[in-house]
Amino acid sequence: MTTDNALTPEQILSAAEDVLRRFGPAKATVVDIARALGVSHGSVYRHFPSKAALRESVTQRWLDQAHDQLATITVERGPAVERLHRWLATLFAAKRKKALDDPELFATYMTLVGEASDTVEAHIETLTGQIASILQDGIHQGAFTPSHAGNAARAVFHATARFHDPEYAGQWSAPRIEEDFEAVWSLLLNGLRSH
Amino acid sequence: MTTDNALTPEQILSAAEDVLRRFGPAKATVVDIARALGVSHGSVYRHFPSKAALRESVTQRWLDQAHDQLATITVERGPAVERLHRWLATLFAAKRKKALDDPELFATYMTLVGEASDTVEAHIETLTGQIASILQDGIHQGAFTPSHAGNAARAVFHATARFHDPEYAGQWSAPRIEEDFEAVWSLLLNGLRSH
Missing domain, CATH: 1.10.357.10 (Tetracycline Repressor, domain 2)
Incomplete structure (x- = not known):
């Protein structure tokens, strides 16, 4: 669990990686990521304007x-x-x-x-x-x-x-x-x- | 149509390539290849001892x-x-x-x-x-x-x-x-x- 205020982009990216690993790239959603972090999906969107932007950041971090x-x-x-x-x-x-x-x-x-x-x-x-x-x-x-x-x-x-x-x-x-x-x-x- | 006697390995390999292209590598069989040539599958086996040997020769030829x-x-x-x-x-x-x-x-x-x-x-x-x-x-x-x-x-x-x-x-x-x-x-x- 993470409080909304303390949420960093780095935490979101780590959670996204976990979710991608568990559900695969076809099925992973922003809601899954938000759930894994214990925050609303709005909190995720505050850092990443879209699911595409989030995926791109995850990829970038990995590369x-x-x-x-x-x-x-x-x-x-x-x-x-x-x-x-x-x-x-x-x-x-x-x-x-x-x-x-x-x-x-x-x-x-x-x-x-x-x-x-x-x-x-x-x-x-x-x-x-x-x-x-x-x-x-x-x-x-x-x-x-x-x-x-x-x-x-x-x-x-x-x-x-x-x-x-x-x-x-x-x-x-x-x-x-x-x-x-x-x-x-x-x-x-x-x-x-x-x- | 090819008569059994005139059948060359090269003809079999060409037919195999056609069959592979049409049916894909998962589905292509020796019977399909024999049918495409108008010969019995025994005629094909006379030149290639097994389906695996035939596939290998086709691959080799391509390489x-x-x-x-x-x-x-x-x-x-x-x-x-x-x-x-x-x-x-x-x-x-x-x-x-x-x-x-x-x-x-x-x-x-x-x-x-x-x-x-x-x-x-x-x-x-x-x-x-x-x-x-x-x-x-x-x-x-x-x-x-x-x-x-x-x-x-x-x-x-x-x-x-x-x-x-x-x-x-x-x-x-x-x-x-x-x-x-x-x-x-x-x-x-x-x-x-x-x-």
Whole structure:
């Protein structure tokens, strides 16, 4: 039970996640979420103007779960080569953890993600922007050579899709997956590097 | 109508594809295929020992559709850099054509592929073997540097997954997809190259 006054968006989003997990994305309603919180559905609408907006926020929160860690790596000083490797490894670890720890919730979110192409696009823009920023640092440090950090960032993101795109979740427990990740990383690093 | 004597495996596989397209992979039977050919189901079993073997051959044939072209590029002489680019572009074009020209049949095959992990694995081994062979040529020509062509071939295959893995078919009509392919190619080529 939560009193209406103390209700935060974060609490609503957590309750929404629980309800989505229990009822599935097709059946979950705002009334279910309000009931789980012990508040009126009006209290939920005070924070989220519509069911669609609430679903989008839930999806966004899920997509951005590793966001703080990745943002931190992006703005660190330190050698760009090591930071880019850690950034990619952190993204992979975060996605894999979500997929393997709670496959049912993961499937639920895959449905939500499929409905929210704008949210997904913005998420990808944020991620490639972070890669571009690390590449730019590396160019300044004399470690990377690409003439256009933004284009190279997109290429790095696409070339590592197997290690962050949820479509591949089924392969993330394969025995060679870590080795495969490092092999792709070495190839990309060699492609980005000054020689 | 086909007489039993003239019946070839290729005719059976074509009929099986038609039947799969019409009835879907869940409902298609060997009897349906025999009926489409105007032969007894015994005639079909003379070529394929079981329904499972037939489905596997159909899947294999579909997976290997671009195989001849790719195999030709693999054994050509000529500069390995240009051949590797053409090999990857040919694979992408072949997969994309299948996905966009006949989406229903593509979906049917996606189901079959999901059931045939051994067939898929063998298919991937063939493809990465071809990449390795071109890389090996490039190493001899002094164009590529990887110390282990087999490992580098796997990395190239994984890094280009977005441009051949059927999971990505939904993105293959995106306006920037050609540009994205070329950007990943440039990055990989730079990674493979002697400097």
